Every structure is written in structure tokens, then in C-alpha cells.
Amino acid sequence: MAITYPKKEWTLSASAFQRLLRWLDCGADSGGESYLVMRDRLLAYFDRKNCRAPDDLVDETLNRVARRLEEENEIQSDTPARYCYITARFVFMEYLRQTDRTENAIEQMQLVHDYEKQLTDEAAAEKEDRYECMEKCLQQLDSENRQIITGYYLGQARTKIDNRRALAQSLGITINALTIRACRIRSKLEKCTRECLGDQ
Amino acid sequence: MSGPEIDKHILNQYLLGALPDSEIERLDERSITDDVFAAQLTDAENDLVDGYVGDELRGETLDRFKSHYLSSQTRRNKVKFAMALREAAHSKRTSPATTPNETAQTGWLTKLFTKPVMQWGFAVAALVLLVGAVLLVGQNFRLRRQISQTQASSDAARQHELELKTQIESQHAANAKTEQELAQLRADRDRLDQELQKDKGSQTSLGAAVATLFLTPQLRSVGQVATLSLVTATRSVVVHLKLEPNDFPSYRVILLVQTTHQNVWSSGNIKAKGTADQKSLSVSFPAGSLKAQGYTLQVLGVSDNGSSETVGEYYFRVMK
Numbered sequence: 174m175a176i177t178y179p180k181k182e183w184t185l186s187a188s189a190f191q192r193l194l195r196w197l198d199c200g201a202d203s204g205g206e207s208y209l210v211m212r213d214r215l216l217a218y219f220d221r222k223n224c225r226a227p228d229d230l231v232d233e234t235l236n237r238v239a240r241r242l243e244e245e246n247e248i249q250s251d252t253p254a255r256y257c258y259i260t261a262r263f264v265f266m267e268y269l270r271q272t273d274r275t276e277n278a279i280e281q282m283q284l285v286h287d288y289e290k291q292l293t294d295e296a297a298a299e300k301e302d303r304y305e306c307m308e309k310c311l312q313q314l315d316s317e318n319r320q321i322i323t324g325y326y327l328g329q330a331r332t333k334i335d336n337r338r339a340l341a342q343s344l345g346i347t348i349n350a351l352t353i354r355a356c357r358i359r360s361k362l363e364k365c366t367r368e369c370l371g372d373q
Numbered sequence: 374m375s376g377p378e379i380d381k382h383i384l385n386q387y388l389l390g391a392l393p394d395s396e397i398e399r400l401d402e403r404s405i406t407d408d409v410f411a412a413q414l415t416d417a418e419n420d421l422v423d424g425y426v427g428d429e430l431r432g433e434t435l436d437r438f439k440s441h442y443l444s445s446q447t448r449r450n451k452v453k454f455a456m457a458l459r460e461a462a463h464s465k466r467t468s469p470a471t472t473p474n475e476t477a478q479t480g481w482l483t484k485l486f487t488k489p490v491m492q493w494g495f496a497v498a499a500l501v502l503l504v505g506a507v508l509l510v511g512q513n514f515r516l517r518r519q520i521s522q523t524q525a526s527s528d529a530a531r532q533h534e535l536e537l538k539t540q541i542e543s544q545h546a547a548n549a550k551t552e553q554e555l556a557q558l559r560a561d562r563d564r565l566d567q568e569l570q571k572d573k574g575s576q577t578s579l580g581a582a583v584a585t586l587f588l589t590p591q592l593r594s595v596g597q598v599a600t601l602s603l604v605t606a607t608r609s610v611v612v613h614l615k616l617e618p619n620d621f622p623s624y625r626v627i628l629l630v631q632t633t634h635q636n637v638w639s640s641g642n643i644k645a646k647g648t649a650d651q652k653s654l655s656v657s658f659p660a661g662s663l664k665a666q667g668y669t670l671q672v673l674g675v676s677d678n679g680s681s682e683t684v685g686e687y688y689f690r691v692m693k
Contacts, residue, residue: 214405220447221388221401227447254406261405300457307457323462326419326455329427356415363454 183240193239197253211235211254213360215261222265230268234261306369310362317344318358325355379403379410384417389437422448422455562597584660585611588670588687598667599689607660612687614672616645616652619684621674626656631667631688638662642675665693 197207219227341351403410628638638658645652673681
């Protein structure tokens with residue numbers, strides 16, 4: 174089923190995109206980092222809603238925000254993040270109106286079964302490619318980040334907690350700081366492997 | 374901007390689509406607007422996925438993970454990524470080619486075991502321990518065998534000791550019986566001595582004409598020989614003989630010189646006095662035929678057909 178959005182006729186220009194980046198940075202120059210973070214959060218949001226094409230919905234959301242910025246030059250009613258969320262929520266509701274929810278639910282059930290099969294049936298070559306990409310991306314990390322990512326996710330249950338405490342102590346940082354660093358490294362590593370595999 | 378910290382269980386419920394719509398909407402907004410919450414949510418999601426990969430999820434959480442979380446291709450890719458990361462993390466930990474920083478990162482114990490020299494050292498130590506263990510097991514076996522043998526010897530010694538004790542007790546019992554018999558013999562001897570003293574008294578009272586003597590068969594074995602004292606005036610000697618139990622109807626007594634067996638005197642057939650168990654004979658012979666020496670009175674049992682056999686001998690010594 175094709176999904177159409179009424180405001181999709183508007184096309185994002187370079188100037189509109191630069192305005193969007195500045196607005197998301199709230200005056201600071203993050204070099205596009207704020208945009209990427211917001212994009213990831215919106216992508217996760219639509220994904221948690223089990224939308225079939227979350228990337229498209231993220232694009233639609235950010236386009237609407239950029240258009241509003243271009244039309245009104247600034248948005249003062251809400252913070253950039255909150256305005257993005259409100260816009261995403263509207264996009265999601267439009268998505269729901271255009272999507273047969275029952276059909277979507279049945280489709281999701283089929284995907285569960287398909288996935289269970291995928292886990293066991295994934296070709297050995299595909300697995301090997303994934304592990305090769307993982308190794309390659311790990312080598313691109315600096316040694317400390319590599320230590321953190323391999324040490325942070327090592328072990329299970331109590332052992333994992335103890336490992337993390339020892340790792341934080343050896344690095345001279347708190348557990349919370351270690352968690353933030355590990356999450357960032359993991360996101361970076363995940364993106365790297367995705368690109369390596371040609372998923373995105 | 375950041376709101377209150379959310380419990381990890383709630384975050385998991387949110388990720389698994391198990392919260393009410395109103396709560397989901399509230400957390401949806403925070404997932405985009407709250408940097409801290411967004412980081413917590415990412416961390417919770419990573420842990421949830423790692424938990425699934427590590428087979429740590431159970432019950433409803435696992436069911437919802439399969440039915441809700443895995444329904445997205447993006448999230449399935451996260452699971453595959455987690456699988457690869459897990460394997461990479463474990464291989465990094467077990468790989469000998471660790472970087473200096475990784476070596477510094479690991480604990481002192483891990484570093485100790487990853488050094489080649491120490492690895493060889495531990496291998497040698499393990500070999501020594503193994504050999505030592507084998508030797509100890511062998512020695513333990515030998516000691517157990519020796520203990521068993523010692524116990525067997527000890528048991529045999531105890532058995533022998535018991536047998537000896539039994540023999541000693543039997544010997545003691547026999548000795549006691551012998552002592553008892555000796556005591557009985559001494560008592561009989563004393564009693565006879567007393568009777569002899571009485572007889573001597575009787576002999577004296579009879580005067581020098583007749584000398585009387587009481588003899589029993591037992592006296593000869595005890596070794597004390599009866600003595601007959603004769604004076605010049607003694608003309609006749611009367612001897613009372615106690616007999617061993619027998620069934621002969623009559624008896625004959627012969628007086629013999631003890632050393633030469635010379636027949637000095639003999640009686641005719643005489644009848645015994647008393648009951649069958651306590652028979653006695655009384656004989657009399659001339660004192661002039663006696664000298665100062667030892668004599669034997671031989672008693673013959675005479676049957677009805679005239680045949681005879683010795684039934685007792687009595688000894689006495691004559692003193693003048």
C-alpha cells in the first residue's frame with residue numbers, strides 16, 4: 174500500500190536544510206550532529222510504532238519542520254526537540270489513517286514467524302559477512318573505545334555488572350559516564366556495520 | 374531538559390509495547406526531547422537485546438520480545454548486530470593478540486595468565502602437580518593396603534590371644550581341681566593320723582600283751598607308713614584292715630616281709646565285716662614273728678569257686 178502525504182510537494186532546498194541544522198543546534202555549531210541525533214530518535218520512534226517505512230516517516234517529519242522554518246523563519250512555541258516530536262506524532266497519526274491497522278497487525282504476526290525462521294536460517298556467508306564487518310569496524314575504533322565496547326558488553330547478569338564496575342574504575346570514570354560512552358560507541362559501531370553490509 | 378529517571382523495568386515494558394497508551398505517549402515524547410532519557414532508553418534497549426542474545430530473557434518478557442520487538446526489521450538488525458558484537462567481544466577476550474591498552478585494561482590475574490613465560494610456568498607447575506597427585510594416589514593405595522594387612526595381623530594376634538587365654542583358664546581350672554583333690558587328700562590324711570593317734574592310745578591302753586593296728590589302703594600312696602611299736606611283753610598283734618569295695622564273699626590275708634616278700638604269716642578264709650561299701654577285716658598274728666622292719670599285709674579276695682586275687686596291700690613298720 175502506497176502512503177501519500179499532502180505536504181510532500183514541497184522540496185527541501187539546501188538553504189532550508191542549513192536553516193534546519195542551525196535551528197536544531199540552538200545557536201551552536203554541531204557540524205550536523207544534532208540533526209543526526211534527532212533523525213535517529215525519530216527513526217526509533219517510528220520503528221517502535223511498528224511503522225513499515227520509518228525512514229520515510231522521518232524524512233516527512235523533518236521536511237515539515239524545515240518547511241515551517243522556511244515559511245516562518247523561526248519557531249518559538251516549542252523547543253526544537255519538542256516541535257519535532259509534535260510533528261512526528263502528526264505524521265504518525267496520518268500514517269495510521271492511511272494504513273489498514275488490521276492488515277498491518279496480520280503482517281506483523283507473519284514477520285514474527287519469518288524472523289524466527291531467519292534467525293536459524295541465516296546463511297553462513299551472511300553471518301560471516303556480518304562478523305567481518307564487525308571486526309573491520311572495531312579496528313576503526315581507537316584502542317580505548319575498542320576496550321570499552323568489548324568490555325562493556327562482556328558477560329551476563331551479575332558478571333556483566335561487575336565487569337562494568339571494574340571497567341569504569343580502570344578508566345577512572347563513573348558507571349553513568351561509562352554507560353553514555355558505551356552507548357555512543359555502540360551506535361557508531363552499529364552504523365559502521367550497517368554501512369559495511371550495505372543495509373543503508 | 375530532563376524529567377524523572379525511569380525504572381529499567383518500565384523502560385523494558387515500553388520497548389516491548391506493554392504499557393498503556395497514555396504512558397507510551399508520555400515516554401514517546403521524552404525519547405525525543407529528553408537527552409538523558411534517550412540515553413537511558415538506548416542503554417536499556419541494548420541490554421534487552423543482549424539479554425535475548427545471551428538467552429537471559431524468560432517468560433512474558435521473552436514472549437513479548439519475540440512477538441513485538443522482533444516484528445521490526447530495524448530491530449531484528451539490532452539483534453544480529455548484538456550477536457556479532459557478543460562474538461567479537463568474546464573472541465577479543467580470548468585472543469592472544471591483545472593490544473597494550475587491552476592488556477592494561479584486563480585484571481592482573483588475566484595478565485598473569487596471558488604472558489607466555491607464565492603460561493609455560495603454569496604448564497610446568499600443572500604437570501608437577503599432576504605427577505605429584507599420581508604419586509600421592511599410589512602412596513595412598515599402598516598405605517591402605519598396609520593398613521589392611523596390619524589389621525588382618527592384628528585380628529589374628531587377637532584370636533591367638535583369646536585361644537591362649539582359654540587354655541590358661543582351662544589350666545587354671547585343672548589346677549584348681551588338682552588343688553581341691555590334694556586338699557581332700559590332706560584332709561583325709563589328717564583324719565587318719567588322728568585315728569592312728571587314737572589307735573595308739575588304744576594300743577597303749579591294752580597294755581603290752583596285744584598290739585592293735587588300723588590300716589587303710591590309701592596310706593601307702595600318701596607315703597606315710599603306719600608304725601607298730603612293740604615292747605617285750607607284746608605277744609599278739611591285732612590289725613584292722615579297711616577294704617576297697619568288692620564283691621568277694623571271703624578273704625585271706627598274708628603277712629610278708631616288705632623287702633624280701635618272705636611269707637611270715639597267713640590267715641585262713643575269713644569273712645569281712647560291715648556293709649558292701651565299707652568292708653573291713655580283722656586279723657591277729659603272734660608278735661614274736663615280727664622284727665624291726667617293714668611288712669606288707671596282702672589281702673586276697675576268695676571267690677566261691679576257691680580262686681583268689683589280690684584286692685589290696687597294706688604296709689606298716691615295726692619299731693621295737
